[in-house]
Structures are given as C-alpha cells and as structure tokens.
Amino acid sequence: MRELTVIEAVREALAEEMARDERVLVLGEDVGKLGGVFRATEGLFERFGAARVVDMPMAETVIAGVSVGLAMRGLRPVAEIQFADFIHAAMDHLVGEAAKIRWRTGGDWSCPMVLRTAYGGGFRGGPYHSQSVEAFYAHAPGLKVVAPSTPADAKGLLIAAIRDPDPVLVLEHKRTYRTIRGPVPEGDYVVPIGRAAIARAGRDVTVLAWGMMLHESLAAAETLASEGIDAEVVDLRTLAPLDRETILTSLAKTRRLCVVHEDTITMGLGAELCALAAEAGVLDVPPVRVAMPDIPGIPVDDQLEDAVLPNRATIRDALVHLVARPRVYTGAGAHAAYDPGIPQASSVVEVALPVEHTRLALDALVEAARSIPRCNATFAWTGIVEHADVVVDLDLGPSAPASGRGTITLIDYGPDGSDLAIPFVRPGQTAAVRIGAVRDGRAYVACAVDHRAVDGADVGRFLAAFKTAAERESVVVA
Amino acid sequence: MLSGAEREQAYRAISLARALDERMWRLARAGRAHFAVPCSGHEAIGVGYAMAMRPGVDWLAPHYRDLAALIVLGMAPRDVMLCFFSRPSDPNAHGRQPYAHFGSRALHVLSQQGPQPNHCSHGVGCAWGSKLLGDGSVTVIAFGDGGAQKGEAHESMNVAAIHKLPCVFAVHRNGWTQSVKRSDQYATETLVARAEGYGMPGVAVDGSDVEAMHAAASAAFERARAGEGPTLIDAACVRFMPNTSNDDDSRYRDRADLDEQRAARDPLTRARVLVGAEFAVQVDDENAALAAEAAEWAEAQPLGDPATVADHMYA
Numbered sequence: 133m134r135e136l137t138v139i140e141a142v143r144e145a146l147a148e149e150m151a152r153d154e155r156v157l158v159l160g161e162d163v164g165k166l167g168g169v170f171r172a173t174e175g176l177f178e179r180f181g182a183a184r185v186v187d188m189p190m191a192e193t194v195i196a197g198v199s200v201g202l203a204m205r206g207l208r209p210v211a212e213i214q215f216a217d218f219i220h221a222a223m224d225h226l227v228g229e230a231a232k233i234r235w236r237t238g239g240d241w242s243c244p245m246v247l248r249t250a251y252g253g254g255f256r257g258g259p260y261h262s263q264s265v266e267a268f269y270a271h272a273p274g275l276k277v278v279a280p281s282t283p284a285d286a287k288g289l290l291i292a293a294i295r296d297p298d299p300v301l302v303l304e305h306k307r308t309y310r311t312i313r314g315p316v317p318e319g320d321y322v323v324p325i326g327r328a329a330i331a332r333a334g335r336d337v338t339v340l341a342w343g344m345m346l347h348e349s350l351a352a353a354e355t356l357a358s359e360g361i362d363a364e365v366v367d368l369r370t371l372a373p374l375d376r377e378t379i380l381t382s383l384a385k386t387r388r389l390c391v392v393h394e395d396t397i398t399m400g401l402g403a404e405l406c407a408l409a410a411e412a413g414v415l416d417v418p419p420v421r422v423a424m425p426d427i428p429g430i431p432v433d434d435q436l437e438d439a440v441l442p443n444r445a446t447i448r449d450a451l452v453h454l455v456a457r458p459r460v461y462t463g464a465g466a467h468a469a470y471d472p473g474i475p476q477a478s479s480v481v482e483v484a485l486p487v488e489h490t491r492l493a494l495d496a497l498v499e500a501a502r503s504i505p506r507c508n509a510t511f512a513w514t515g516i517v518e519h520a521d522v523v524v525d526l527d528l529g530p531s532a533p534a535s536g537r538g539t540i541t542l543i544d545y546g547p548d549g550s551d552l553a554i555p556f557v558r559p560g561q562t563a564a565v566r567i568g569a570v571r572d573g574r575a576y577v578a579c580a581v582d583h584r585a586v587d588g589a590d591v592g593r594f595l596a597a598f599k600t601a602a603e604r605e606s607v608v609v610a
Numbered sequence: 611m612l613s614g615a616e617r618e619q620a621y622r623a624i625s626l627a628r629a630l631d632e633r634m635w636r637l638a639r640a641g642r643a644h645f646a647v648p649c650s651g652h653e654a655i656g657v658g659y660a661m662a663m664r665p666g667v668d669w670l671a672p673h674y675r676d677l678a679a680l681i682v683l684g685m686a687p688r689d690v691m692l693c694f695f696s697r698p699s700d701p702n703a704h705g706r707q708p709y710a711h712f713g714s715r716a717l718h719v720l721s722q723q724g725p726q727p728n729h730c731s732h733g734v735g736c737a738w739g740s741k742l743l744g745d746g747s748v749t750v751i752a753f754g755d756g757g758a759q760k761g762e763a764h765e766s767m768n769v770a771a772i773h774k775l776p777c778v779f780a781v782h783r784n785g786w787t788q789s790v791k792r793s794d795q796y797a798t799e800t801l802v803a804r805a806e807g808y809g810m811p812g813v814a815v816d817g818s819d820v821e822a823m824h825a826a827a828s829a830a831f832e833r834a835r836a837g838e839g840p841t842l843i844d845a846a847c848v849r850f851m852p853n854t855s856n857d858d859d860s861r862y863r864d865r866a867d868l869d870e871q872r873a874a875r876d877p878l879t880r881a882r883v884l885v886g887a888e889f890a891v892q893v894d895d896e897n898a899a900l901a902a903e904a905a906e907w908a909e910a911q912p913l914g915d916p917a918t919v920a921d922h923m924y925a
Contacts, residue, residue, distance in 0.1 A: 157742070183742065189772070194731045194765035201671075201735015204720060207742060209735075225731070229723055237713055237721045238704030239922040274923050297925035 133315035138308040141283040141316050142172045142248075145290040146210065148319070150180050153208060156294060159186040160195060160212030169214055170250055170309055196222030196247060200229050203245035208294055216251035216265045216303065223268065230299035231274030245300075246293045252305040252344055252394055253441055259429025262437075264343075264395035269301050270372040270404075276325055277372040279303040281346040283314045285369055288323025296325060303371075305343035312347060328375040330382070334364035336455055337388040340379065340405055342368045345392045345442060352447035361455050371401060379405070380412050380517050384510065389419035390454055392442055397423035412512035413560050416459035422450045459536075470556040474511075475583040478554045479591040483599045484606050485567070485575045487547060490526075493567055496601035497542055498522045504586075504594045507563040508539050511585040516562070525558075540564070552576040562586055563594065577602075612661075612821055617884040619682070620661060620820045622893055624653040624881050627678035629897035630687060631851075633905050634694050634709070638855035642909065643695050647710035648851035651818070652782050653678035654877035655845045658815075658823025659750045659780055662831050669740070671720040671733030673752035673782050674710040675849075683717045687900050691908030698914040705914045718747075727757030730766035730779075737770065737777035737840075748834045749777040750827075756787030758804075759795050767842065771808040774839030778830040781842070782817065784849035789862040805842035817845030818875040821884070848875045 136144065150156045158173055158180075164187035167174030177185040188195050192213055199209040213219045219226075226247065233243040253262035270277045276298060280286040286304065293300035331346060332353050341349040346367045353363040364382055368375070383389055389409050391402035402421035409415050422442045424430070431437055485493070501508035505518045525538030529545045536558075543555050543566040551571065555564035555578060562585045568576040577598060581591050612620060631650050638646035649656075656672075656679025663670065665683055672679060677690065692700035694709045703711045703721075713721030720732055733751030740747040757763055758781050770777050781801055785792040805812025811833070815826045823845060830841035848871045852859040859868075882890040 189765070189768060191761075191765040191768070193762055194734070194769050197728065197731020197762065197766065198735035198738060198769060201720070201732035201737075202739050202742075203735070204732065205736050205739030205743070207739050224725055224728060228725055229728055229732070232723075233721060234924070235922050236703060236706045236711075236723075237922075238698070238706065240701075240704075240715050241713065241721050242925065276924075 133317065135313050136283045136316045137310050137313045138280070138283050138286045138304065139170060139172060139310060141287040142290060142304060143174060144316070145287040145294075146173060146176060147179065149291055149294045150176065150184065155206065156208040156210060157184040157186065157202070158210050158212065159188050159199065161188055161190055161214050163187060163212050168212060170306060172212065172248070192218050192221035193225065196225035196230075199245040199247065200225050200233070200243055203230075203243045203299070204233070204241055208244060208246070210246045210248060210294060213247060213249040215261050216249040217260045217263045219249055219265055220268075222247070226269065226275060226299070226301065227272040231272045234298065235274055242297055243299050244297050246290075246302060247299075248290070248302040248304060250306040250309070251303050252307055253430040253437060254307045254344060256432050256434065256437060257430070258432035262430040264393065266303055266371050267395055267400050270401060274298070275372065276300045276370070277303065278325055278370050279305070279342040280369060281305070281308060281312070281343055281367050283312060283316045284321070285323050285367075287316050288321045289325065289369065291320070292322045292325050295322070300325065303343070307344045308347070323369070326370050326373055326375055328369055328378040329367045330364065330378070331367040332363065332365040334362040334386070336362045336386060337364065337390060337451055338382045338386045339363055339365045339390045339392060339447070339451070340368055341365065341392040342371065343394065345394055348442065348444045349392050349447055351444040352451060355444065355448050356451055359452070361451060363451055374408070376408065376514065379408065380414060381520070383409050383412070383414040384517060384519060387414060387416040387459070388454055389415055390422065390447070390451055391419065392422045392447055394424055394441060396426050397421055398426050408514065411514055412517065413510060414517070417454065417457040420450050420454050422447050471559045474557050474559065476557060476580045477583040477586065477588040477591055478578060478580040479588075479595055480552065480576055480578045481595045481599050482574055483577045484573055484603050485570050486573070486606060487570050489567070489570070489602075490544065492602060492605045493542065493544065494524055494526070496598050496605065497524055497540065497565060499601040500594050500597035501540055501563075503597045504590055506586045506590060507581060507594045509562045509585055510560050511562055511582050516585045534558070543567070545569075552578060554578045555580050557582045565598070612824060612884070616661065617881075618889065620657050620824070621881045621885045621890060622897075623657045623678050623681045624820065624878050625890070625893050626681050626687065626897040626900065627653045628878050629894070629901040630677065630690050630904070633901040635851065635855065637694070637905060643709070645708040646694070646855040647674055649675040649677040650850035651784065651848040651872070651875070651877065654820035654823050654881065655780065655782050655817040655847060656680075656752070657682055657820050659752070659778065659827035661824050662827040663748070663750065666718060668747050669718045669720065669733070669736050669749040671729040671736060671749060671751045672712050672722055673754060674712070674722060675754075675782060676712065676752055679752070680712055680717070680719065683719065685714065685717060687904035688907055691904040692911060694905075695908050695911070697908060697911045698918070699911055727753035727760060727763055729753070730757070730763050731769075733777060734766045734770045734775060737775040738773065740776050741773070746835065747776070748831050750780055751777055752780045752782060754787070755781055755783040755785065755792070755795060755801065756790070758801055759787070767804075767808045767810070767840070770840040771810045774837060776834040776837070777840045778827065778834060779840060779842045780827070781844050783844055783846050786849055786853070788853040788857060789859070791862075800846070801844045802842070808842075810840045810842055812842040812844060814844045814846070817847035818877045818880055820877060820881050847877075848872060
C-alpha cells in the first residue's frame, strides 16, 4: 500500500469527500489560496472554487456559528480552527449549541458539522500554539471527539466525521502532520468513530494514549520489550464517546494502567480513564498518569518545553515503576479474598464424581462457564464485563490457596473437607464453586454468584451444566 | 401600506400574541408554570417581518420575544402553551428548554438557544445555506439591543455583508438589557450607524407601527432576494413588562415613565386604528377565549418520562 504523511491523508480525505458530496464545504482562516497554515486544504481552492473553500475573517466564534447554521440546513461544513489554542472563542457554539441541538429539539434538528483543529506541542510554539484541549470538549455529551495518530486513521476518521449525522471535533496533532508516515488505503476508507485500536499487543501493562503520545508510548514499549516488560499500547482514536469495551478488555488482561497525555494532569482525560478502570475493578496496582505538570502553558524555551512534555524516556520510566509495584489485589486476590458487600445467590447439586477428579472438574467448570458467560465475568457499576477466556483459580486449601488471579474460583479441599459449604464470590469475579468431599462416588457441588450480575436461576443452570459435563466424563473414566 | 385583509391578519396576530402573553404572565405569577417571557410591546416588529416572509420558504432565527411572528408563521395557541408548560409534546423544545426557546422545522424557525444572540451566526449559516442551495429563501435574524452588543452580532453581520448573504438583521431595540439601560449598553441613540460600517444599509423604524415595520422588512427582503445582501433594521419599541417572570423591574424602571411610553407606543392600540374598534373588540374576545382554552388544555398534557431523558443525544 502506498504511504502518506498525516497531513497528506487529511488532505486526501477532504478532497475525496468534497468530490463525493457537493454539500461538503471547507471554511476557516487561510484555508483558500494559502491552503491552510499547515497545508491541510492545499489544492482544494483551485479544484472546488471559492464557494466551497472559504477564507473566513479571523473570528473563531462565527466560524463555528455559521457552521452550526449551515449544518442545520443540511450542508456538511468542515470548519478549520487554525490552532486548538484559539478554539475557545468557538466553545459556546460547540458545547452550548452543536452538542445540544438534536437533544434540545427532541430529534427535530441535527447538526452534522465537523470542526478540525491542530493541537499539541513539541515544536517550540509556546503557550498559545501548543495546547491540548481535548478534556474541555470530551466533557460535553452530544459532541464526538476524535484524535487520530496515524495517517490511515487521519483519513478514515475524518471521512467518518464528515459523514456522521452529529457534530464531531477532529483533533489533529500538528507534530504528526509531517513526522508520521504510513500506509493509507486508497478511495473510500472509513474508520468507525468510537473504536480504539490495539497499536501493540502485550500482557504486562496497558498504556492508553493518542496523538503524538501514542508514538512516544510505542517507542517506550519497544525499549521495554528488550528489558523483559511486555506493554500493550492502546490507541484511543476516539476520545468521546470512549471505547470502554476495548479499554476494559485490555485492562482485564494486564490489570495495570498507564495513561499518557500532553494535556495538564489535573482533570485531564487521564483522570476519567483511571476512574473508569477503578470503577470496573480491573486494576491490581494503582494506575499512573504521565502528563504535563499543572502549569498554565507550554513554555517555548527548548529546555523547558522538553522538560514538561512526556516523551518515550519518561513513559518508559513510569512503566518500569508501575510494573515493579506489588499487586495489591484490590480486585480478586488472596489477601482480599471476600467482599461482604457482594450480594450472593447460591445453589447446590449432587454430582457423581470419582475421588480423583481435579482435571475432570476443571474441564466441567470451563464448559459450564462457557455456556453461562455471566458466571465468568467481572461486575462493575459501569457494566458487567464477560471474559473471553475462562481462567480457573484453584483453591485446594491452606497448602495451595487461591492465587487471586483468574476469572472464576474452584474450591476443593479433597476427602478431608466437609460435605457441603457455600463458597463466597471473590471481588472481580462473579462466581465461585466448591466441591465437597466425595462419599460413595458422589459429592455436593455448591456455587455462589454475585447477585448484582447473575440471576439466581442462572446459578442452577450453571450447576446443571457442570453436573452434565462432569458426569459425562465420570462415566467415560469409569 | 397593508391591504385591508393584511391589516386584519396583522391585528389578529398582535391581539393573539397579547392574549397569550397576558395569560402566561398570570399563570406564571400564580406559580402554575416556571417561566414567562413577555412579548408585549414587541408584537408589531415580528408581525411586520413575518408577513413579509413566504411561509415554509423563508427562515426565521427568532428573538425570544418573537411570539407574534411565530403566530403569523403558523404556531398554534396550543403549541405556544405546550412550550410555556414545558411539556414533552411541545414542538419547540420538547420539555427540554424553558418557554420562549422557539423552534420548528415545519415552520422554518431555527431552534433557539439560551445565550444571546448565538443564533445570529446560525442565521447567517442558514442564509449561507440558502445561497449554496440556490433556493431563493431569505433568513430573518432577530435579536435585542442587548444581544447587539456582543461580538457574536458583530462577527455575524460582518460575514453576512462580505458574502452578500440573503438575510435581514432585525434588532428589537427596547432600550433595556434586563435592568441595564440604553446609555450603559451603547453610546449612540440608535444602532443604525453600525450598518454602514459593515457595508449594508441600516434603517430605523418605529417598531410599534406594524405597517412601517412591514414596509421596512419588505424592502430588506427585496434587496436580499436580488442578491444585494443583508440589511440592518433598528426597530424601536417599548418593553411593557419586566424582562421575564423572574425579574422585578420596579427596582430600575420609573413606573410613570413606563406608563406614558406604553400609552404612546402600544402596537395593539396602534393597529386597532387600522381595523376599526368593532372588529378589534370581536377579535380580542375570540383570542382571550383561545388563550384560555389552549392554556387549560396544555396544562393537562403529561409531563416527560424520565426514561427518555437521554434520548436524541446522537442519531
């Protein structure tokens, strides 16, 4: 596939959409003959004319405001705010108007506008040409916010934004424009809004990043690979609405979180992402944020700017510290085995089992968990996360206790244990199963579930599935 | 000059707006609804430009005191009262915005917002859309002299003039921004001189005279339709009532002075001369009954279902 820079991909997306749909027009400061200060609109004026490529006065409020009006009339304005630092004069129209129009009119009106802007530091732009503004706008329900990091996403997300029936803010990191080059599909290419991408798969820690920080995080991950740390780097791509599923699935695997952003740390997007992970109960160690310190702007002085922006070295150091932190098992864990706050439901069946049944019971449990996935899940107030794999945490008594990992716990104290006891569900899991002592080829198998996530009737179904699977195997063994 | 039938239409609209206004004021004061925004004193301005509009073709980015214009464009009394009681069946704001946040796709009225006058640039965008779509429609952008002091109004008029967009800026100039008097808002007597600065004509009109207002609007429409661009109409009027039902204008307005202005510049009594007393009394009685019926009916309509509060955030 041919390769483009990010700015070339943006330009291609604009040209293709203008050619495809004559309702699309571009407006902003210097977007005409100059082709934009970053040349994102280069060639469009010559190709599509002054009526569709409009140089606007230096007035960000009206650039956004007329875009709202154009969009309400069914046109597809793509406005450019030259630097994200200037966007706040347009904020009333983005947050107060565009984000609310569909909602406040019960769906009678819509506002399918796009506003693109160049953000981010690292090129000695000083406090008014370097800021990251995503947190202000990702805070506005009704507005979608995307931040591509790669040329392919720059094209695919911009096309998706132009075709989206609702307002979309496209944040383009100005340092990626010419430094990041990569394959870009030709022709119609749409990257769905609302989906993150795994930029690098890993098992030890999840790094959430976007824009230039995505590339710095990837570089840090490569360095760490040679040091034995396997980092997963997630490119958020869409900042609002967040792709909770991809984020939580990654965290359920690594159970360690690092968020990297150029925006200042307090109330930045990292705060929301850490809260998301904390509420979902998927972290074993406290998360870490690598971000700008809380200073009013990015300084222009070479040494000062380099000192405040995160980079591959500071990200690498943060990840090393994060991975070295002892797991405190705030989720499922041997040291915080039970949470009396979890409402429990339970049930018991009698199952034909040989005395030696550990392997057989594990297989039966996996089969039962696959048939009732809610029992192999993590409850969080934001939603129940069903796990793709079944990882059984085996508790064989004091000599071999549960490790605190895994998606479901199986307790089996062998022939010396009691006949029947109801287990408790560990935090971070939704089910626990206990096999009583085998007497005359039969044992009581009890299951408890987190009643917030699993219906009582499903406990019965789960145990029935376990019994069926176990007895089928028992017969074969016998 | 309006024809005989047009004068009757104008009177009916002013009279109905006044009847609804008075009914809403009393109900708000009685605690039966949250919020009233009186339009009394402003009616002739909106009736003037709304009668120059082609219904379903031209567009209105309304002032929040534009009830009379909406009536001319076809807003029914029951819909006005649904808006007043903020019911989910209100076609304007569906129970999500307070009264006077008008809007109707069917009537070509752009959805109104809270912060004034953000709809200036929306109206300019709307007019720009008319130009790009080539549909020949004109957009009226109405706001107060309070709104006219914001950069939003300046930026909007500038862009409309640059591109000769088919729109009309109509300022309901009642001399007050809630409690702030004219001389604390702007140093000139009127806003007409600003028009020249943007490169568009500006006209001062007595906004309590519906015929004068209609004539000024018609001329502005002709200019817009001919592709010559926008006009600024400075329509002077008297705000009869407090800013809203939450305002106490006795703290800042002289009662005797207000009474004198109301008597001299009441759009309703001035329009009455155009149609004759007998016709006027009959229409006023009909409208009082209409307003009462509409209020009673709308108040009985159901409130919103909390399960729907997040509906229509996205397509």
